[in-house]
Amino acid sequence: MNDPVFGPTPTAPADEGELVQLLTPEGERVHHPEFDLELTPEMLRTFYRDMFLVRRLDVEATALQRHGELGLWAQLLGQEAAQVGAGHALARQDFVFPTYREHGVAWVRGVDPVSLLGLFRGVDNGGWDPHAHGFNLYTIVIGAQVLHAAGYAMALQRDGVVGTGDGDRDAAVLAHFGDGASSQGDVNEAFIFAAWANAPVVFFCQNNQWAISEPIEKVSRIPLYQRANGFGFPGVRVDGNDVLASYAVTQAALKRAREGQGPTLIEAYTYRMGAHTTTDDPTRYRLMEDVEHWKLKDPLARVEVHLRRNGLADDDFFAELSAEADALGERMRRECHLLPDPQPLSIFDRVYAEQTAELAAQQAEVATYLSSFADHAGAGAEGGAA
Amino acid sequence: MNDPVFGPTPTAPADEGELVQLLTPEGERVHHPEFDLELTPEMLRTFYRDMFLVRRLDVEATALQRHGELGLWAQLLGQEAAQVGAGHALARQDFVFPTYREHGVAWVRGVDPVSLLGLFRGVDNGGWDPHAHGFNLYTIVIGAQVLHAAGYAMALQRDGVVGTGDGDRDAAVLAHFGDGASSQGDVNEAFIFAAWANAPVVFFCQNNQWAISEPIEKVSRIPLYQRANGFGFPGVRVDGNDVLASYAVTQAALKRAREGQGPTLIEAYTYRMGAHTTTDDPTRYRLMEDVEHWKLKDPLARVEVHLRRNGLADDDFFAELSAEADALGERMRRECHLLPDPQPLSIFDRVYAEQTAELAAQQAEVATYLSSFADHAGAGAEGGAA
Amino acid sequence: MTTTTMSMAKALNAGLRRAMEEDPKVVVMGEDVGRLGGVFRITDGLQKDFGEDRVMDTPLAESGIVGTAVGMAMRGYRPVVEIQFDGFVYPAYDQIVCQVAKFHSRSQGRVPMPMVIRIPFGGGIGAVEHHSESPEAQFAHTPGLKVVACSNPVDAYWMLQQAIACDDPVIFLEPKRHYHSTRAEIDDAASPGPLWESRVVRPGDAATLIGYGPTVGTCVDAAAVAAEEGRSLEVIDLRTLSPLDLGPVEESVRRTGRAIVVHEAHVNLGLGAEVAARLTETCFYSLEAPVLRVGGWDTPYPPARVEEAYLPDLDRVLDAVDRSFAF
């Protein structure tokens, strides 16, 4: 509908035509006027290796869930390139706010895959130290972390580590969220605060086309990256299945942020190949053809073709990587079992930094109560694993 | 800052240059390629009359507050044109969601000014029937009503009164909010829902430059009407001190909505000449010069000049109007005193549509308690007015 | 058919369907409620049969869902909103407590707000954070809202229809862990009792157990065990949390002299506090022990592998009964 007064009404998100791509699904390097990139073969292999191991991590965790070792798992299958590319663009001093699906970024930030499992196994709400890795705990309430990211970026400004010109000091924040999350008030308020403060934060939206069963094209009538236009900062759409493009664009946006030029919105256009989580049944709402279509754009395959065709990695590389992945899988299976179940009385610990007399009393009461059973039942402590 | 990769970073809202204007501050009609308007002299006089009376209403209510008859008053001084213009663009079957400052729209919708006072006097939370006037009660929680507006517009779609081509049936919604409110999650979610449903709602943001003490240019780096770009529907900025422009643009946007072409964002660029409310002290945060600057753009003065210069209204018209305003003021003063104070026991009524046994019992308990005083104190019922 | 055996999930689905058939103004809104039928399948098949205009897969924004539902209710619709999990109701909290709850009184009755907000609530399903909360006290504390909780398929079927028919906003709590745990016969030609009444579900005379939603089953189980030990416990299902209907509870407590309130919400300022405070006022001279409370501890809901330690179970209920008798 082209209204003479108000102009055209967009009706559906534009297609993939306009996205930044540096490596085609067929494995061809293409040039881009703004985001061109020189990469050493070693870097390319590292990207591939990380994607390969992350995919294994994901497959392994999915299997652990099937075997009853995890209560749930949120798969990233298909989103490896977006995440590994973005993760490699980070500087050590940057800080990341993930959703519950950023296993690929976690991997690049050095979070042990086994500690990612704790949340899904139900032994904790995230077992790693956010500060040690510059990587926050997973956030489950959709969109909440995007505000935290904006606030953390405001703190960086106040710490004087933005725009100093010292590349080892200047820092930025990477805020993850999904296409569905873009509807939440919190996400839009984060855009407001970041623009207002000119805060060093890169909003990284993985548009995997689905929010559980809801397709993004029904919710947004224009490409999501254009949302940034409404808030006065740049937005760019990148081929989320192209690790080079994800890396290049995120790197440029983070650099901009660290230099004090403010926020950017990146929409990584990708596809959730798996289910939403292991409890979801996507056959109820999407067509197998779509999945097949996206298989042709696999983020790993194109890098493998590129590496092989250009002689940048030999058979040994792939064989070693495969063995490394097997070892990772084996370790995950083994160590998942060893994750200790929390002790009943521990639920009263660390509710507060300064424990309250009230809660300490409740804990003591429970201790007495539990010990009354121990007396009856003998000392048989039950292990947590099957 | 012009970044080679991401383009320019806007730093402050553009100035008034780009707004739709049909009548200059000097009273000259100007033409606009898209929003041109033919108006009868009678219509022009009606606009002027309404603005004049609304201004009196506002002045009178402010005075009533100064005399202790109202607890508070939110002045609209300076915003008469935006409101009267928008109000006249409405069809009978349209529905309006105001903030707490839309006295001018209320007036055009036939809400008795005296019933506007109830809320500010503290005798009720809005004394008119929203359905009778197609004008919701005032909403105080910033932004909340904008979602209601989107939902009401979705209901219109379901009622089959959108896009039927029948001008007497097709309906739309006008949603008011302020520049400050544009930061609220609810307002941005309303944009999402309206775009998603292609709902017949016109978002009417009166940018009066201030949210209490906070100037909009510190909060938004681009003109607010451009926010709509990020959500995929049109936005337009209109001279909010030009009643003709406000009328023309709102009319076009409402027509679009009724025809089923979806939402529009209108930014009426205006200025709050008074304080935020009667409890506010704007000298703490803004310069008198700014107010003086805006006085030159007075929404009434330009219409008066235009009417006189073109012989569209004679001295009698202005004299009669002045007398009419005096009568209105007198009536407001008189009837404000007569607004009945609510009875103590009434607070238990209408909490629910279906009263609960619990609350009925609490009410009975209070009745007994109060009657114990009545016994002591005699029958002296206290009137509410000073 | 008039009589069918159903799980609670199916009963809710059937109740919703019937309400939609009977009143074209009933619309369903929420995340994934359409094509998917909701993550718990409570709305399964409804979009297919009633269309996308009446069963809406909304954008992912709870404030937006409830806020637009308000607008629809103003125009005469009766929105039934699904909140996907208890822990995700909070983005909509402002719209619920400041708008949904207040429209009727603000407008002096001119603008009723018939809306049902369905919330799968409570724990015990081994879920991750935010999926096992019991937010009922916060809503019950808010005048203008009504709050109910069903505990079995038959109630689920009728109470949902009654809540939808009610002209006030109703927070409708569904004990998600019992969606499929039991089945019951539903006779859709029966005439249900009033929505706003609590109900004795197992008679007894030694002490009164008071539960709602997921803990009714726990109380009944506890009463069965106690019976074996020769102690006859009466169990009352509150059903309506706001308004409370304590008449049957008081009648019971006057006989038993002892009462224990059981819920999954944190003990501190949970429903048990209100029930205890009121019962003590109304039954002061009948009580042989203070009203005791068994609930979730005053900690965040813990990780799934330790949720058993948090949740009130049969043993903790019986322990409270013992403590009551020890007074």
Next chain:
Amino acid sequence: MTTTTMSMAKALNAGLRRAMEEDPKVVVMGEDVGRLGGVFRITDGLQKDFGEDRVMDTPLAESGIVGTAVGMAMRGYRPVVEIQFDGFVYPAYDQIVCQVAKFHSRSQGRVPMPMVIRIPFGGGIGAVEHHSESPEAQFAHTPGLKVVACSNPVDAYWMLQQAIACDDPVIFLEPKRHYHSTRAEIDDAASPGPLWESRVVRPGDAATLIGYGPTVGTCVDAAAVAAEEGRSLEVIDLRTLSPLDLGPVEESVRRTGRAIVVHEAHVNLGLGAEVAARLTETCFYSLEAPVLRVGGWDTPYPPARVEEAYLPDLDRVLDAVDRSFAF
């Protein structure tokens, strides 16, 4: 200066200022807190002296304010957030109960969340809707938050500094109607008692009145009147609502045998419910009457011209005392 006479508003301002001087990580965030000094002027002059980086006039979005404060706290700042009025805290409710309250436990103590959320609360100022709410019960029901209320200038001065120094998130409630109602001498060289204690503010032995925030004054006034009638009432200021410190209350009730809790929040599920339930458990055999509650009725806060009918006042407190004695 060491000793100055101040209103509560000034005392809060002075307390904030001192906290900011002593710790450069303390930052103030909110609507209109900068140039204007807040609508109640509690932050008056702070932006001028500490700059825009430490005293931020934020965009108008409460979830945004609290959500970004979370991010700042993660990086070691100690944000003091001002919510302009009680009724406007709800857009931030999700961030407060799901994020602020849970960060410390979610991270097993690795990410503390030192944050103070200041809320001017309560009624009696003749305001329009949403400006007179008492939301404390909802926060006290949430594990992970601490909740305190000051009732006089001296407490306001010290409690605010202590709350800011606390490594846990604190909801700090200020009885707005008393911002300017009384003045008191503040000795800034004194050493205040612990934050987490309730306090006897007027000794007595016939019955115990329990208040906090705005109702402490009401209770003291009631006690003064009762004294004239020969009845000696003890008044306790709870000060800390979560955790509760009921030790002094229990000690008192064991002597008096009677207790009345007074607050402006709705009676139903207000703090009084919890205090009554607990006291009945701990002082069962000392109570000669049930713990009675005087509070706001279970209606929305009414229009200003009738707010007196809603608010607990001296007469209603004394009436409750009479009812207690009538048991």
